[in-house]
Amino acid sequence: MRAAVFHEFKGPLIIEELPDPAPPPDGVVVEVGATGICRSDWHAWMGHDPDVSPPHVPGHELAGTVVACGSEVRGRWVGERVTVPFCLGCGRCPPCMAGETQICDFDYQPGFTGPGSFARYVALPRADLNLVRLPPALRFVEAAALGCRFMTAYAAVSVHGRPAPGDWVAVHGCGGVGLAAVMIAARAGARVAAVDVDAAKLALARELGAELALDARDGDVAPAVRDATGGGAHVALDALGSAATCAASIGSLRKRGRHVQVGLMLGDERSVPVAMSRVISHELELAGVHGMALRHYPALLDAVTAGRLEPGRLIGAHVALEDAGAELAAMSGFARHGATVIASF
């Protein structure tokens, strides 16, 4: 099969012919229909992720058709159109038993702990627990983002942030996950303040329902959000993952507000200072989000099927497998507007 492989961190993604994968006993092989290119892939490629060692095939935001099943798989999956969460739960550890498969103690992540979906085929273990059937109307390019950025944004807003209608939600960072959060919060009836350093991303945020669009280059973001929202946001998301956006998110909250850390903190920013004195004085809540539990997929897919949420509007570009390397490299400059999806292999 054709696959995009990097042999050293920050090195080129080379298109190679690899052997077709075989399904693991409890898993399947999916013929990839589309796969998103995500900032987490960039982190893996940069060498920020301790699970990844070259040579490596990235890719974790996939949708496609099951073409082979392992001997222990109970479901009739061959021929089904599916996606998976980026974190495949084991079904047996305490978090999985509590329904929180996204924080499985023994998680398997395609594109990180194993070969990913920047390839014609990808093997996935634990199929019966983790495969999600796609509604017929949902195209692969739209479904690709559901397993990562869109569902992470959905969990950040709907599970952790829980804004009431009319509440202010500040979204710091308007890349793929941030723009998804803008849409999800706005469609839930919240008032959204979007923050970024890129005018085009802010314009997209406005199109997706943000009432305010603040350019972080114009000065201190946190007081600007507090002023513009009559005292601060009820919910604030760091949708980029950096010391600066984390601090801005926490600083933009009103008393008893909720900060949700969505963007990954990796590399030099694994441990960043947090204004705990403000957390105490304002009785703030801090939450981390690591994707979404499988049990929330039905509600998410219902909203997509009914047209209340439109993941397709977040796709900025369709590219070919050959373009994956250039797309990853471009993420070093924060240059992309909307999500990029590999749609031809």
Ligand SMILES: [Zn+2]
């Ligand atoms: Zn992703």
Ligand SMILES: [Zn+2]
């Ligand atoms: Zn588990």
